[in-house]
Structures are given as C-alpha cells and as structure tokens.
Amino acid sequence: MQPPHYIRIGTPDAPKVVFAHGWGRTHRDFIPVAEALAPTIDAYLFDLPGHGKSERPDAAWGTVEYAEYMARYVTMDLGIDQCVWVGHSFGGRMGLRLGVQSPGMMRHMVIVAGAGVPRDISTAERWKRKWKGRKFQKLKAAATTEDELIELEKRFGSPDYVMSRETGMRDIFVKTIAEDQSADLPRIPTETTLIYGSADTETPPEIGRKIAALVPNSTYIECPHYDHISILDRGRHQIALAIKEAVAA
Incomplete structure (x- = not known):
C-alpha cells in the first residue's frame, strides 16, 4: 500500500x-x-x-x-x-x-x-427502519440487473452508502458506521x-x-x-x- x-x-x-x-x-x-x-x-x-x-x-x-x-x-x-x-x-x-x-x-x-x-431512536423510528430494511432486502433479492440494484440503493440508502459502491469502499463504510x-x-x-x-x-x-x-x-x-x-x-x-x-x- x-x-x-x-x-x-x-x-x-x-x-x-x-x-x-x-x-x-x-x-x-x-x-x-x-x-x-x-x-x-x-x-x-x-x-x-x-x-x-x-x-x-x-x-x-x-x-x-x-x-x-x-x-x-x-x-x-x-x-x-x-x-x-x-x-x-x-x-x-x-x-x-x-x-x-x-x-x-x-x-x-x-x-x-x-x-x-x-443516536437515540424512538420505538416508532426503530420499527420504521426495520420495515424499510426488510423491504429493501426483499426488493434487492428480486432485482435482476445491476441498474435495478443501484436504483434501489439510491431509493433506500444514504448518499454515502450509494457513493461507497462507486468508490469501491462499501465494505469499509458498512464496518465503520456500525461501530x-x-x-x-x-x-x-x-x-x-x-x-x-x-x-x-x-x-x-x-x-x-x-x-x-x-x-x-x-x-x-x-x-x-x-x-x-x-x-x-x-x-x-x-x-x-x-x-x-x-x-x-
């Protein structure tokens, strides 16, 4: 390196x-x-x-x-x-x-x-995030092209999450934000x-x-x-x- x-x-x-x-x-x-x-x-x-x-x-x-x-x-x-x-x-x-x-x-x-x-998250917000995450995973599994997957990520993910695919840093991004x-x-x-x-x-x-x-x-x-x-x-x-x-x- x-x-x-x-x-x-x-x-x-x-x-x-x-x-x-x-x-x-x-x-x-x-x-x-x-x-x-x-x-x-x-x-x-x-x-x-x-x-x-x-x-x-x-x-x-x-x-x-x-x-x-x-x-x-x-x-x-x-x-x-x-x-x-x-x-x-x-x-x-x-x-x-x-x-x-x-x-x-x-x-x-x-x-x-x-x-x-x-962050402090209310019970309602926590359930909303879980529902959104499950919906994303379901739609992601049904996607048949990379373009469809990218559009789903733009719809459900943060700008940094979307950009991390383009820069080849998705693995690092996911790991660091979870800390x-x-x-x-x-x-x-x-x-x-x-x-x-x-x-x-x-x-x-x-x-x-x-x-x-x-x-x-x-x-x-x-x-x-x-x-x-x-x-x-x-x-x-x-x-x-x-x-x-x-x-x-």
Missing part, C-alpha cells in the same frame, strides 16, 4: 496540526483553515486511505485499523512526536480512536461533527474540543453532547444554523479559533 497523499501548509518549526477529512471528502476541506493559520502552525492535510489520491486499504478496515495506520505514519514516517488532530466526521471518528490507542501523539483534539456513538465507541471514550486523556452544527442531520448535536459527556476533558461547542458541510466553511472561524487556543496552551 502506497503512503497516503497529503499536502503541507504553514511554518515548519511551528506546532504540528494534522487534518483528517470526512467520508468521501478530501484534504481540500481544510485548506482555508490551514492557510488562515499558516503563520502559526505546520499543517499536514491528508487524503485518508481510500479517499482522494490515497490508495484504499487492501482489507475492510474499521477505525481501529485506520487509527493504527495513521498513528504509525505520522509518528514514524513523518517523525511527528505530538500534534493537534483536527478531524471532520469520519476523521473525527478516527481521532476518537487515536485518543484511546495513541494518546501520546495527541496534544489536543478538535472533533468537528464527529460520530462514534449511536460504537461509547465504552472507550472515557479512557481518552487528551483535551478535546467538540464542534457541532445545530442544523446537522448526519451527526446532530445530540451526538456531540453524548460524546462530550463521555470524554473526560472535553469542551462542547454548538454553532447555530450550520449543517454537516457548512460547519467546514461558514464555521471555519470557530475551527481556527479552537486550533489557535490548542497550540497556544
């Missing part, structure tokens, strides 16, 4: 900051923040394995394997002893794993719209800033508040009106402020 693709922005002798994007995204999401902070940080913006220009893993990795790989590459290949980890969505899931598996490399974590714990890190989060010693958008329907504020309640040394910030993606652009000033405070501490 080839080393992951990344770009570097900033001042070489400044505090190291590693940026990890969300599912189906790339390093480009964090370029505005890294450029704004370039005089005060040394930023590494990655395409995580299987995304952007980085080769996908040769097996169905979960966040445990992703965290192990990134910790090894950052510390051993790049020689970074300690960094601020900034992760959006999937990159946030991975950051939470690193907080447990490799806390020594973490100076601070900034988790933006990160998942990792289950529940709740039991491990209280073991994270790293100071953590959690930033969530109030209008986010993919990782809603409920998720952020649950993570904040489990991570001992955490601060929860909720940004009004931002959704899962606009938190990266309209909310970039809040992310930049969290990084500035982390490197100054």
Whole structure:
C-alpha cells in the first residue's frame, strides 16, 4: 500500500496540526483553515486511505485499523512526536480512536461533527427502519440487473452508502458506521474540543453532547444554523479559533 497523499501548509518549526477529512471528502476541506493559520502552525492535510489520491486499504478496515495506520505514519514516517488532530466526521471518528490507542501523539483534539456513538431512536423510528430494511432486502433479492440494484440503493440508502459502491469502499463504510465507541471514550486523556452544527442531520448535536459527556476533558461547542458541510466553511472561524487556543496552551 502506497503512503497516503497529503499536502503541507504553514511554518515548519511551528506546532504540528494534522487534518483528517470526512467520508468521501478530501484534504481540500481544510485548506482555508490551514492557510488562515499558516503563520502559526505546520499543517499536514491528508487524503485518508481510500479517499482522494490515497490508495484504499487492501482489507475492510474499521477505525481501529485506520487509527493504527495513521498513528504509525505520522509518528514514524513523518517523525511527528505530538500534534493537534483536527478531524471532520469520519476523521473525527478516527481521532476518537487515536485518543484511546495513541494518546501520546495527541496534544489536543478538535472533533468537528464527529460520530462514534449511536443516536437515540424512538420505538416508532426503530420499527420504521426495520420495515424499510426488510423491504429493501426483499426488493434487492428480486432485482435482476445491476441498474435495478443501484436504483434501489439510491431509493433506500444514504448518499454515502450509494457513493461507497462507486468508490469501491462499501465494505469499509458498512464496518465503520456500525461501530460504537461509547465504552472507550472515557479512557481518552487528551483535551478535546467538540464542534457541532445545530442544523446537522448526519451527526446532530445530540451526538456531540453524548460524546462530550463521555470524554473526560472535553469542551462542547454548538454553532447555530450550520449543517454537516457548512460547519467546514461558514464555521471555519470557530475551527481556527479552537486550533489557535490548542497550540497556544
């Protein structure tokens, strides 16, 4: 497997900051923040394995394997002893794993719209999902062409689920979204800033508040009106402020 693709922005002798994007995204999401902070940080913006220009893993990795790989590459290949980890969505899931598996490399974590714990679902919603899942499986079994199958996936699946077929990442996607890190989060010693958008329907504020309640040394910030993606652009000033405070501490 080839080393992951990344770009570097900033001042070489400044505090190291590693940026990890969300599912189906790339390093480009964090370029505005890294450029704004370039005089005060040394930023590494990655395409995580299987995304952007980085080769996908040769097996169905979960966040445990992703965290192990990134910790090894950052510390051993790049020689970074300690960094601020900034992760959006999937990159946030991975950051939470690193907080447990490799806390020594973490100076601070900034988790933006990160998942990792289950949502609270009402009984009615749970039954609705079961019914929808059974209907999908029934129609899927009756599909006779790949085009029919793709249309069913678009009808019943999330955009990320649909895209995972196109990118050849379906096995990894299914494995990672099924993970529940709740039991491990209280073991994270790293100071953590959690930033969530109030209008986010993919990782809603409920998720952020649950993570904040489990991570001992955490601060929860909720940004009004931002959704899962606009938190990266309209909310970039809040992310930049969290990084500035982390490197100054």
